[in-house]
Each structure stands twice: as structure tokens, then as C-alpha cells.
Amino acid sequence: MLNDREQEQFLRHWTTAQPVVANYIHSLVRDHAAAQDAIQETAMVLFRRFPEYDVTRPFLAWALGVARFQVLGLRRDLVRDLLTFDEDLLERFTRSWAEIAPEASDREAALQICLGRLGTHARRLVRLRYFDDLNAAQIAGREGGTEASVRMALRRIRERLRGCVERELGPSGSDA
Amino acid sequence: MNADDPEELIESYLDDTLSVAGREALRAWLRSDPAHLKRFADEVLFARQTRAAVLASAGRSAATGWDKAVPRRHWLPWRSLAAAAAGLAVGLFCASPRAVATLSRLIELADGGFEQGEGPIPAGFPRRISVWSGDEAEVVASPDAAEGRRVLQFLRAGPDLSAPGGQAISCDVFQWIDLRPLRRQLAEGGDAVLQVSARFRDAREAPQGSVTFTCQVFLFRGAPEVLAGRWPGNLGEAVASGSMSGDFPGGSPRRWEELTARCLIPSQADFAVVQVAARANLRPASLEGLFVDDVRLSLKTQPVLPVRVARY
Incomplete structure (x- = not known):
């Protein structure tokens, strides 16, 4: 069991790392309930093993390493296709995530602003894709058009959103 | 789907429709350059953040798991x-x-x-x-x-x-x-x-x-x-x-x-x-x-x- 000081340290580290770890697990696990379980399990393992944590290394990298093993332990059909690659690739993906995710943490607030600037049709496609969780084929079936045209439309929307977010997060921001 | 187009491969990964050939192509692309892996991770993260922003805008936070696919517990x-x-x-x-x-x-x-x-x-x-x-x-x-x-x-x-x-x-x-x-x-x-x-x-x-x-x-x-x-x-x-x-x-x-x-x-x-x-x-x-x-x-x-x- 951790002493008082260790528990306080753990709490501080985990509070910061938790959103990044949660996004990482959700990006790899398609089943929502399984992802939530993996996040809880990761927290428990980190808590139990906190005395082994090397304070000279970033906590986030350690936490993501533990999360990676939790994901690897899940049933294959609950996990996205990346895991059918190999462990080396997953390890490198995890390292990339540890690099980019903390820097990108402020994008979500900007995204809410940028979503409001999309046109009616684009907003509808985004809603079908991300709110209703439909894939391109399902959206095409509902809205008309082809799967390829929906993919292209979603890609362009993503590019527009990226551009908007970059402007929002730029040195002075912009309403463009 | 064009299996040589990384954008399409990423899109397929994100909506869980990656074919066996597409998986192979994506793996090869990711292995070919460390920058590709970083870009892929960033695209996946951006999609997660977009989803969270959409759910937040619609009043259903991703963080809470208020997702129609998630069974809800209604205790009587x-x-x-x-x-x-x-x-x-x-x-x-x-x-x-x-x-x-x-x-x-x-x-x-x-x-x-x-x-x-x-x-x-x-x-x-x-x-x-x-x-x-x-x-x-x-x-x-x-x-x-x-x-x-x-x-x-x-x-x-x-x-x-x-x-x-x-x-x-x-x-x-x-x-x-x-x-x-x-x-x-x-x-x-x-x-x-x-x-x-x-x-x-x-x-x-x-x-x-x-x-x-x-x-x-x-x-x-x-x-x-x-x-x-x-x-x-x-x-x-x-x-x-x-x-x-x-x-x-x-x-x-x-x-x-x-x-x-x-x-x-x-x-x-x-x-x-x-x-x-x-x-x-x-x-x-x-x-x-x-x-x-x-x-x-x-x-x-x-x-x-x-x-x-x-x-x-």
C-alpha cells in the first residue's frame, strides 16, 4: 500500500495523464464498455505499481505503457485493426501518442468553435459520423451518394476543421 | 477504396472498415517512415477530439460514455x-x-x-x-x-x-x-x-x-x-x-x-x-x-x- 506522500504524488500524476490515456485506449478499442474497463484497470495497475515508478521518467509514458498491456489483453474483436499488426508497431504508436497528445490537448475547445462554423450539410455529415457512429457506407445509404463520395466529404471536412483549429490556436486567434 | 492512399486507409481505420489488403497497406505505410506513424497517431487523436467536441456540442459528453451503444443501468x-x-x-x-x-x-x-x-x-x-x-x-x-x-x-x-x-x-x-x-x-x-x-x-x-x-x-x-x-x-x-x-x-x-x-x-x-x-x-x-x-x-x-x- 502506498504511503500518504506516494498517494498524493500518484493522484497528481494520474489527474494529468488520465485524459490522454483514456483517448489512447478509446482510439484502439472499438467497444466503449471494454475501453472504460481498460481505463479503470490501467488506473488500478498504476496505483498498485506506483512504488516501482521511476520518477526520472515521464509518468505519461509509463502510464501509456501499462495501458498498452491492458489493451493487448482484451479480446481481439473488441480491438481495432491496428492490433492485428504487431507489438512493435503498437509500441511505436504508443510512443508517438505520448509525444503528440499532451501538445494537442487544447484542440478540443477550438474544435467546438470550429464545428459551429461548418455549413448545414457538413454539420449533418459530422453528426452522422461522430454522434450516430455511422461509417461511410451507412451514411451513403442514408444520405444518398457513394461510400467514396462520403469518405471524400468527410476528409475535406476534417481538413477544414484542422485549418480552423490551427487558426484558433495561432498566436492571436482568428474568426476566419 | 484505393489501398495506396494513406488518407483513405486512415479513414477506413477510423470507421472500422479496413480490409485485409488495406491493413497490410496501412502497416507498410506506417513502417516506411517514423513521420507516418506520428501523423497517423495525430489523425486518430484528432478524430477522437472531434467526436468529443461533437458529443459535447450535442450535450452528450464522450467522457461520460453517454453513447447509444452503451447499455445503461436503470436501477429500480x-x-x-x-x-x-x-x-x-x-x-x-x-x-x-x-x-x-x-x-x-x-x-x-x-x-x-x-x-x-x-x-x-x-x-x-x-x-x-x-x-x-x-x-x-x-x-x-x-x-x-x-x-x-x-x-x-x-x-x-x-x-x-x-x-x-x-x-x-x-x-x-x-x-x-x-x-x-x-x-x-x-x-x-x-x-x-x-x-x-x-x-x-x-x-x-x-x-x-x-x-x-x-x-x-x-x-x-x-x-x-x-x-x-x-x-x-x-x-x-x-x-x-x-x-x-x-x-x-x-x-x-x-x-x-x-x-x-x-x-x-x-x-x-x-x-x-x-x-x-x-x-x-x-x-x-x-x-x-x-x-x-x-x-x-x-x-x-x-x-x-x-x-x-x-x-x-
């Missing part, structure tokens, strides 16, 4: 009463692919359904166990209660007690719970998780500026009457905590949504503070038609087992 009143009467309920976490026999026990929370009388709750952070108090809120009768006939309505945000006269950000309501009677059970070993859940309702008829509901639990050593005097400056002294929040835009006035926060219980924890809160995200802050009901606290313990049984 008789079920909670029966569980409380029994004192102990044995359950199996079927949502988990690694199911482990789990003991679940409801912990007494004073008036978690806000059924014992009407009117304003006491003001200020509570100094003793088993009473609700906090910022301006009142128990009101409601035909649409999540459970029973009354609910707690958040009325006005209050400043932090450590900074009287400071900015009022959220309306916070608290209750202390004595965990010491649980020590014998905790001493038996295994993981012990404290789980607090509450059901929230945003009764504003039309979509407007979002509000955030929060359900939290903090565990402390020491006595409430002492700890209360230093709140919230002593949050860093909490030996454990758990939190869950969700954003609502209005426009679904009859819907109750449940938030659940969990935290591991260290053996030295004496008391828990349960907190439910509402925060308006536009300024000036205006709280209207925001309710909480059916606050529950439970202890879940997993016995130490040499083997965990996987269910496939």
Missing part, C-alpha cells in the same frame, strides 16, 4: 431497497471481458434521493457526516423525479469557501460519509473501489449555453469537523479521488442522465466527501432548471484470486 427503486436491506449484493461485471466475481455493497448515504422534506439545504461546506449542504440549492417536489417524488434543484453558484467574495463558478453540494465501519471488509484484501453515481437533469426547454454536471468523491484521513475548516485548500491532502462530468446544452427537458465516479480506497481513508455540482459555461452564470436526484454510494470489492477467469 425496489432493487436498491432490496439491496440495501440485504446489505450485500453479489454481482458479476458482465461488461468486462475479464469478468471477476465482485462484491457490491450499497453504503448508506443520508437522503440520497432527497425525499426527507423540502426547502433550501444548509449553506456552506458540511462540518459533520450525513447532511447535504453547500451552495444555494433546494429540495423541491417534482412529478418527473428520477426516483421518489422530490429532487434537488441547483439554484445559484457560490465562490470557493477559501476565497469569500471570489468568482462564483459552480453550485456545489456536499455530504461527508464515514468509511471507518468498512475497515474490516477492506482489511480482507483485494481491490476496493468506492463508486458514487448520481442522476442529473437539464430541464431547459431550448438548446442554449451548455452546463456541466459533475459527480465527485474525495477520500480523507482525519475528522470532518477539522477537514471542513480547510476546504477546499486541503484537496491535495485527499488520499484518493474520482470524478465524472458531462455537458448538457438544454433541449431535452425530461431526460435524466447518470454520471458515475469511482476511486480506489486506500486502507487509511477515514471519511469520504461526495460532491454533486452544476456549472454554467457561459458568463454571467445562470442556473435554471438544473436538478440532481438518486445519489448512490457503493463499495465494490474484488477478492484476491490466484486466477482471473476470462469470459469470451
Whole structure:
């Protein structure tokens, strides 16, 4: 069991790392309930093993390493296709995530602003894709058009959103 | 689909339609350059963030798991009463692919359904166990209660007690719970998780500026009457905590949504503070038609087992 000081340290580290770890697990696990379980399990393992944590290394990298093993332990059909690659690739993906995710943490607030600037049709496609969780084929079936045209439309929307977010997060921001 | 186009491969990965050939092509592309892997991770993250932003905009936070694909637990009143009467309920976490026999026990929370009388709750952070108090809120009768006939309505945000006269950000309501009677059970070993859940309702008829509901639990050593005097400056002294929040835009006035926060219980924890809160995200802050009901606290313990049984 951790002493008082260790528990306080753990709490501080985990509070910061938790959103990044949660996004990482959700990006790899398609089943929502399984992802939530993996996040809880990761927290428990980190808590139990906190005395082994090397304070000279970033906590986030350690936490993501533990999360990676939790994901690897899940049933294959609950996990996205990346895991059918190999462990080396997953390890490198995890390292990339540890690099980019903390820097990108402020994008979500900007995204809410940028979503409001999309046109009616684009907003509808985004809603079908991300709110209703439909894939391109399902959206095409509902809205008309082809799967390829929906993919292209979603890609362009993503590019527009990226551009908007970059402007929002730029040195002075912009309403463009 | 063009298996040579990384954009299409990424799009297929994101909507779970990657073919066997596409998987091979994506793997080859990722292996060909470290920058590709970084770009892929960034695209995946951006999609996650977009989804979260869409759900937040629509009033359903990704963080809370308010997803139509997620089965929701609707506890009926008789079920909670029966569980409380029994004192102990044995359950199996079927949502988990690694199911482990789990003991679940409801912990007494004073008036978690806000059924014992009407009117304003006491003001200020509570100094003793088993009473609700906090910022301006009142128990009101409601035909649409999540459970029973009354609910707690958040009325006005209050400043932090450590900074009287400071900015009022959220309306916070608290209750202390004595965990010491649980020590014998905790001493038996295994993981012990404290789980607090509450059901929230945003009764504003039309979509407007979002509000955030929060359900939290903090565990402390020491006595409430002492700890209360230093709140919230002593949050860093909490030996454990758990939190869950969700954003609502209005426009679904009859819907109750449940938030659940969990935290591991260290053996030295004496008391828990349960907190439910509402925060308006536009300024000036205006709280209207925001309710909480059916606050529950439970202890879940997993016995130490040499083997965990996987269910496939």
C-alpha cells in the first residue's frame, strides 16, 4: 500500500495523464464498455505499481505503457485493426501518442468553435459520423451518394476543421 | 477504396472498415517512415477530439460514455431497497471481458434521493457526516423525479469557501460519509473501489449555453469537523479521488442522465466527501432548471484470486 506522500504524488500524476490515456485506449478499442474497463484497470495497475515508478521518467509514458498491456489483453474483436499488426508497431504508436497528445490537448475547445462554423450539410455529415457512429457506407445509404463520395466529404471536412483549429490556436486567434 | 492512399486507409481505420489488403497497406505505410506513424497517431487523436467536441456540442459528453451503444443501468427503486436491506449484493461485471466475481455493497448515504422534506439545504461546506449542504440549492417536489417524488434543484453558484467574495463558478453540494465501519471488509484484501453515481437533469426547454454536471468523491484521513475548516485548500491532502462530468446544452427537458465516479480506497481513508455540482459555461452564470436526484454510494470489492477467469 502506498504511503500518504506516494498517494498524493500518484493522484497528481494520474489527474494529468488520465485524459490522454483514456483517448489512447478509446482510439484502439472499438467497444466503449471494454475501453472504460481498460481505463479503470490501467488506473488500478498504476496505483498498485506506483512504488516501482521511476520518477526520472515521464509518468505519461509509463502510464501509456501499462495501458498498452491492458489493451493487448482484451479480446481481439473488441480491438481495432491496428492490433492485428504487431507489438512493435503498437509500441511505436504508443510512443508517438505520448509525444503528440499532451501538445494537442487544447484542440478540443477550438474544435467546438470550429464545428459551429461548418455549413448545414457538413454539420449533418459530422453528426452522422461522430454522434450516430455511422461509417461511410451507412451514411451513403442514408444520405444518398457513394461510400467514396462520403469518405471524400468527410476528409475535406476534417481538413477544414484542422485549418480552423490551427487558426484558433495561432498566436492571436482568428474568426476566419 | 484505393489501398495506396494513406488518407483513405486512415479513414477506413477510423470507421472500422479496413480490409485485409488495406491493413497490410496501412502497416507498410506506417513502417516506411517514423513521420507516418506520428501523423497517423495525430489523425486518430484528432478524430477522437472531434467526436468529443461533437458529443459535447450535442450535450452528450464522450467522457461520460453517454453513447447509444452503451447499455445503461436503470436501477429500480425496489432493487436498491432490496439491496440495501440485504446489505450485500453479489454481482458479476458482465461488461468486462475479464469478468471477476465482485462484491457490491450499497453504503448508506443520508437522503440520497432527497425525499426527507423540502426547502433550501444548509449553506456552506458540511462540518459533520450525513447532511447535504453547500451552495444555494433546494429540495423541491417534482412529478418527473428520477426516483421518489422530490429532487434537488441547483439554484445559484457560490465562490470557493477559501476565497469569500471570489468568482462564483459552480453550485456545489456536499455530504461527508464515514468509511471507518468498512475497515474490516477492506482489511480482507483485494481491490476496493468506492463508486458514487448520481442522476442529473437539464430541464431547459431550448438548446442554449451548455452546463456541466459533475459527480465527485474525495477520500480523507482525519475528522470532518477539522477537514471542513480547510476546504477546499486541503484537496491535495485527499488520499484518493474520482470524478465524472458531462455537458448538457438544454433541449431535452425530461431526460435524466447518470454520471458515475469511482476511486480506489486506500486502507487509511477515514471519511469520504461526495460532491454533486452544476456549472454554467457561459458568463454571467445562470442556473435554471438544473436538478440532481438518486445519489448512490457503493463499495465494490474484488477478492484476491490466484486466477482471473476470462469470459469470451
